[in-house]
Amino acid sequence: MVRRVLIVDDFEYNLEFEEKVIKSLTKEGNVSIHVDVALNVAEALTKISQNAVYDAMVIDMNLPDGSGSAIAKEALKKNKTTKIAALTLYPEEYENSHALFDLFLRKPIMPMDYKKNFKQLLNLEG
Amino acid sequence: MKKPVEILHVLHHDSCSSALDYAALMELLQRNFFQTDPEHIRFSILFIEFYGFNQFYGYNENLLERDQLLISKIGKKLSSALTENDMLVRVGDYQYIVVQADIPERVSSELARQIMHLFSEPCMINGDMFYIYTSIGISFYPDEGTDLYALIKVAENKMKKVQKNGKNLISTVQDSSILLTERQMELKQALPAAIENGEIYFLYQAQYSQVHQRFTGAEMLARWKHPAYGEISPEIFIPLAEQNGMIASLSIKTLVAASKAFIVLDHAHIDDFSLSVNISPVFLLTAHFYKTLQFLLQEYELNERNLHFEITEEMLLEHTDYLLDILHKIKNLGICIEVDDFGTGYTSIRQLADLPIDILKIDKSFIQGIDTDKKKHDLLKAIVSMAEALNMKVIAEGIEKQEEATVLQQFAPLTIQGYLYAKPVQLEALVEKIQKLSAGNGNTL
Secondary structure, eight states, X not given: OEEEEEEEOXXXXXXXXXXXXXXXXXXXXXXXXXXXXXXXHHHHHHHHHHSOOOSEEEEESEETTEEHHHHHXXXXXXXXXXEEEEEESOHHHHHTTOSSOSEEEESSXXXXXXXXXXXXXTTOOO | OOOOEEEEEXXXXXXXXXXXXXXXXXXXXXXXXXXXXXXGXXXXXXXXXXXXXXXXXXXXXXXXXXXXXXXXXXXXXXXXXXXXXXXXXXXXXXXEEEEEESOOHHHHHHHHHHHHHHTTSOEEETTEEEOOEEEEEEEEETTTOXXXXXXXXXXXXXXXXXXXXXXXXXXXXXXOOOSSOHHHHHHHHHHHHHHHHTOEEEEEEEEXXXXXXXXXXXXXXXXXXXXXXXXXXXXXXXXHHHHTTTHHXXXXXXXXXXXXXXXXXXXXXXXXXXXXEEOOHHHHTSTTHHHHHHHHHHHTTOTTSOEEEEEEHHHHTSOOHHHHHHHHHHHHTTOEEEEEEETSSXXXXXXHHHSOOOEEEEOHHHHTTTTTOHHXXXXXXHHHHHHXXXXXXXXXXXXXXXXXXXXXXXXXXXXXXXXXXXXXXXXXXXXXXXXXXXXXXXXXX
């Protein structure tokens, strides 16, 4: 079964990094993950409206054209079961006040932590 | 310095309330050093908490044994900062109270700074490196109260307050003096965003091989251009990054930048060119280091590249089995290991021979003035001979004068890094310089 995920970040460095971590996860296990990327809120909303249901999303909270929360709201409107992680320099600012997110990831991204959290988000074994 | 009055156990072990037995503590205070008239009693209370040990470690190890060793090490280290007039009480797993009697306020602040300094170095336990953060709050009798319970609470609250503001801080009542300057604190807090948004960038200082008569590599040097303060020296921000754990992210960013630089060099047809990356011991000795490295090598296709890691000679002094193991693993991945600032530490020949080292980078203090200082000349000659015997290459750092380069040529053809041949420059300028030299138009900068 192919899982479909959306990652949103305004730094291409991060998008590439996240894609590579997810790719390494695909290589390791019996899971196939299709990754869509978006650089801002507008692009992300377009992807959500155009594409089929996403299994998971990792969204940078601080985007040039708005907050990651706007993306999460839209995603959950389309599909309540989409698992969503917020990516931010300051997760403690969001952790207690946000019902939109399943997980809060700290920037800068550390590959092993990201991998572990991503597995948790997609409910993957191991 | 005589030993302090030391009570290295938890006074009152109440796991539910973590409450201190204040009556017992007061009794100890009276008995141990309050000989003077109660009206003239002056003392200060330092409430110290150590934390941050698990930052880089998983939880599947033998925590009990590790914690016991860590607590024992902390206790010994803490005692070494105190005198017989001080009293040390362990009041929680990693919480201590120091009581200093009959001393002026600044002396307590000084002691707090001294303790902070003592714990600025990581602790090694069974080959694992533990970075310990320290927060200290200080209260004063009788200025802030005459009730012992209240005074301890004041000191504890201050400790908690500074802990919220950042790690490794001290707070006293009167002047809120802190160990780190406000600027350093600000920089430390700004580091994650700086790594994230590209304020930290890399320069490349080329290395010239006298054997090949061309540039054969470059060292990558991290730089930080702060939007308000301009260029921040790596001597300032690297230690800050090591303190708050950002060094791992910074190292990862450097390796990713190296992968991009190799692609640029490939496109410019610059082959057989190495990039040297400084690897902090704090990153190297973390539990995830090797897996992270494997990930970067595979996903960023660094495997086949001429990647060199620079580690400091100082680090070799922590000559543990774990370090040896990780260095061998790095070498087995095809990465060349360089010892940076060689000559500034005290590595023995025996140690060097046991380690999988490929290159010695001789510190500039041995090079500068080599044309006029006979002692330096002879010393360098000996180092080069030793390196040859150990089958290691040598890079001479900090060459600024032609006379120094000329003297170096007499020893053996070496690789040279210094302003005489190349200053640290952006990648584009590096490529241009290499191409100019290979086209026969090259000259030293």
